[in-house]
Amino acid sequence: MNVWMSLQDPNTQWVLFGCMLLGLSGGVLGSFAFLRGRSLMGDALAHAALPGVCLVYLLTGSKSVGLFLIGAAIAGLVATTCITAITRHTRIKEDTALAITLSVFFGIGIVLLTFIQHSPTGNQSGLDKFLFGQAASLVSGDVTQMIIVSIVLLSITTLLFKEFTLLTFDPGYGRGLGFPMGLLDSLLMLMLLTAVVIGLQAVGVVLMAAMLIAPAVTARYWTDRLSSMVILAGLFGALSGMLGTLFSTQVENLPTGPMIVLAATCFFLFSLLFSPRRGLLFRLLRFLRLRKTILEEDVLCALYEWFELSPAHFLKGCSPESLMEKSGKPLRTLRRALLALQRKGMVDYRKSGGEQPGWIFTAAGLQHAHQLILNQRLWDLYWMNEQQYQALSIDPNKGDFVGQLVPEQLAPILRDLDSYGLTPKLSAIPHPVITRIDQKRKGVSV
Amino acid sequence: MKGISNASPLTVHDLTVAYQKKPVLRNVSLTIPEGKLIGIIGPNGAGKSTLIKAIQGLVPVASGQTQIYGKPYKQQRKLVGYVPQRETVDWDFPTNALDVVLMGRYGKLGWFRRPGKHDRQLSLQCLQKVGMSDYADRQISQLSGGQQQRVFLARALAQEAQLYFMDEPFAGVDAATEKAIIQLLTELKVQQKTVLVVHHDLQTVEEYFDWVIMLNRRIIAAGPTQEVFTTENLHKTYGGRLQHLGAVLSSSPDAVLPEEEPL
Numbered sequence: 279m280n281v282w283m284s285l286q287d288p289n290t291q292w293v294l295f296g297c298m299l300l301g302l303s304g305g306v307l308g309s310f311a312f313l314r315g316r317s318l319m320g321d322a323l324a325h326a327a328l329p330g331v332c333l334v335y336l337l338t339g340s341k342s343v344g345l346f347l348i349g350a351a352i353a354g355l356v357a358t359t360c361i362t363a364i365t366r367h368t369r370i371k372e373d374t375a376l377a378i379t380l381s382v383f384f385g386i387g388i389v390l391l392t393f394i395q396h397s398p399t400g401n402q403s404g405l406d407k408f409l410f411g412q413a414a415s416l417v418s419g420d421v422t423q424m425i426i427v428s429i430v431l432l433s434i435t436t437l438l439f440k441e442f443t444l445l446t447f448d449p450g451y452g453r454g455l456g457f458p459m460g461l462l463d464s465l466l467m468l469m470l471l472t473a474v475v476i477g478l479q480a481v482g483v484v485l486m487a488a489m490l491i492a493p494a495v496t497a498r499y500w501t502d503r504l505s506s507m508v509i510l511a512g513l514f515g516a517l518s519g520m521l522g523t524l525f526s527t528q529v530e531n532l533p534t535g536p537m538i539v540l541a542a543t544c545f546f547l548f549s550l551l552f553s554p555r556r557g558l559l560f561r562l563l564r565f566l567r568l569r570k571t572i573l574e575e576d577v578l579c580a581l582y583e584w585f586e587l588s589p590a591h592f593l594k595g596c597s598p599e600s601l602m603e604k605s606g607k608p609l610r611t612l613r614r615a616l617l618a619l620q621r622k623g624m625v626d627y628r629k630s631g632g633e634q635p636g637w638i639f640t641a642a643g644l645q646h647a648h649q650l651i652l653n654q655r656l657w658d659l660y661w662m663n664e665q666q667y668q669a670l671s672i673d674p675n676k677g678d679f680v681g682q683l684v685p686e687q688l689a690p691i692l693r694d695l696d697s698y699g700l701t702p703k704l705s706a707i708p709h710p711v712i713t714r715i716d717q718k719r720k721g722v723s724v
Numbered sequence: 725m726k727g728i729s730n731a732s733p734l735t736v737h738d739l740t741v742a743y744q745k746k747p748v749l750r751n752v753s754l755t756i757p758e759g760k761l762i763g764i765i766g767p768n769g770a771g772k773s774t775l776i777k778a779i780q781g782l783v784p785v786a787s788g789q790t791q792i793y794g795k796p797y798k799q800q801r802k803l804v805g806y807v808p809q810r811e812t813v814d815w816d817f818p819t820n821a822l823d824v825v826l827m828g829r830y831g832k833l834g835w836f837r838r839p840g841k842h843d844r845q846l847s848l849q850c851l852q853k854v855g856m857s858d859y860a861d862r863q864i865s866q867l868s869g870g871q872q873q874r875v876f877l878a879r880a881l882a883q884e885a886q887l888y889f890m891d892e893p894f895a896g897v898d899a900a901t902e903k904a905i906i907q908l909l910t911e912l913k914v915q916q917k918t919v920l921v922v923h924h925d926l927q928t929v930e931e932y933f934d935w936v937i938m939l940n941r942r943i944i945a946a947g948p949t950q951e952v953f954t955t956e957n958l959h960k961t962y963g964g965r966l967q968h969l970g971a972v973l974s975s976s977p978d979a980v981l982p983e984e985e986p987l
Binding site (some may be wrong): 315437438439440443444447448450452454455456457498503504507559666668671672673674675 | 777780781798801802804806808812814817818819820823824827830831833835836837838839863868871879883898899900903908950
């Protein structure tokens with residue numbers, strides 16, 4: 279059975295649609311829960327919903343979403359109260375309180391569930407599917423309910439987007455502006471709970487937390503704006519719902535709910551590794567690039583300072599061994615950096631002349647090293663006399679020092695630098711000499 | 725401005741705040757003059773932050789009333805701007821500097837309405853006033869501590885309030901930010917706005933503030949800095965923890981003035 283064939287089946291269409299909606303609402307609401315630092319709360323709510331739902335079924339014998347919602351909401355409320363009470367009145371911290379409450383409620387839920395299954399009508403109840411969900415059992419009626427609930431949830435989120443932003447970013451300030459933050463927080467909780475309840479049948483209590491967290495965390499990797507994050511989380515959720523459902527229709531005996539969660543996890547893993555700004559791979563690459571830049575700058579500076587101390591060698595060049603002594607870097611690292619700098623036309627290896635060969639600056643290299651040294655020494659000077667330079671309002675977060683000042687401001691600082699004997703000296707060496715070296719280098723390489 | 729009578733920008737009457745039966749602030753009564761920069765000083769745990777939070781109804785109060793320009797706080801909320809402590813929020817939140825400043829407009833917008841072009845322009849101007857217009861699009865985690873503080877100040881400015889509360893804006897900021905804050909305070913004063921600042925550094929009190937409230941669970945003294953910021957009052961406010969104040973006191977010319985009668 280190929281994908282297209284299975285999509286012709288109206289039953290599959292319902293399941294597919296239902297799972298996509300579930301992913302969408304889960305992603306959108308999960309974003310706020312995640313940013314509010316309530317990711318685990320979603321998990322606790324999902325687990326706490328089980329005894330609530332079971333009790334409602336035992337009391338009424340019906341299987342309507344509305345009634346389940348009430349049961350789940352009450353159970354969720356009791357659970358959150360327990361968590362708050364434990365945190366406030368004992369020395370137990372919130373994570374432990376969450377874990378205790380979650381497992382106790384889930385335990386009660388399992389006891390009730392077993393009881394229902396062994397009761398005469400229990401077999402048809404389908405409640406046993408609430409643990410891990412059974413999306414295939416979704417019928418049009420279920421999906422209609424899911425559509426209505428999702429529309430309500432998404433509309434409220436759209437309407438209250440500004441208010442929820444305040445709630446998640448700075449509730450104290452929001453209260454100061456006159457918005458009832460406690461009420462908004464409860465509303466968000468209730469909406470999360472609603473999303474959990476409509477997800478029970480398809481994904482189940484155990485895995486529902488993943489539908490709230492995974493798309494939100496995934497979305498966070500791709501954007502730095504809340505609005506885009508919420509939309510992306512919804513998309514990732516819906517996409518996970520779609521892929522999970524399609525995959526499970528293709529292969530026999532693959533459960534839909536867990537497949538959806540696995541799809542969401544795949545999106546997460548991919549983002550964790552490959553997102554351009556926060557992904558591990560690019561962070562590693564950026565780190566390596568930074569290390570290389572710093573190494574090259576260090577070597578340039580070391581070479582400059584070595585020539586400062588022995589100006590007589592400026593044209594003869596510096597041997598790698600002397601540079602090793604000066605910079606304190608291992609010879610191999612040093613050689614790699616020097617070769618890289620040679621490729622960039624910053625330094626050159628002087629072989630001719632019968633004397634000991636050595637590394638020399640090109641004109642561009644000397645100028646660059648001069649700037650680096652000057653900048654570095656100005657910063658040293660700045661940190662030594664920070665009070666004195668306060669009036670200049672220098673931003674220490676910027677790497678560039680010289681660029682932050684106009685020449686009139688810079689002049690006295692350069693004088694201070696000179697009084698410490700820190701003025702970079704090599705710029706005083708006449709330029710024609712350097713140019714000659716540069717031309718020679720060009721002549722060889724071209 | 726409408727809604728502002730001749731009444732004082734802020735009157736506090738018999739305010740008591742208690743956390744779990746233990747009073748943190750006791751019987752605080754205050755009348756604040758308009759258009760002044762007011763420092764709130766006192767030792768750690770004296771209830772400085774609690775005072776400005778309680779006035780704004782951000783913590784439950786055991787007793788007392790607050791009036792803003794002669795009317796109860798709840799009716800006058802739009803006249804009040806607030807700069808909370810920087811540590812209260814997660815700076816890795818997915819938002820940029822401009823969007824944070826736009827939050828200052830939310831109170832005026834009310835429920836459901838989104839900020840428009842006017843709000844955006846005004847917020848940009850507020851960022852400019854704190855010297856942060858180049859950083860409007862910057863993700864907030866990429867700002868330095870001082871810059872984050874300035875974003876918070878801009879957000880309070882965007883509220884276009886008459887009375888401002890600032891909770892330790894000078895704590896842990898760089899020299900540039902300190903300068904920006906002082907400049908801003910001066911400008912607010914010129915516009916006849918009233919600013920209450922929780923402050924830690926006694927060295928700068930006389931330089932920054934016209935008025936000072938000295939607090940240690942109760943009001944020790946409140947009034948013009950020249951009259952109230954005295955050795956006697958500092959001793960009373962800081963209890964035995966005074967050894968490090970030596971420098972402040974000796975440099976203070978009015979250290980010999982007789983003490984103001986505490987309230």
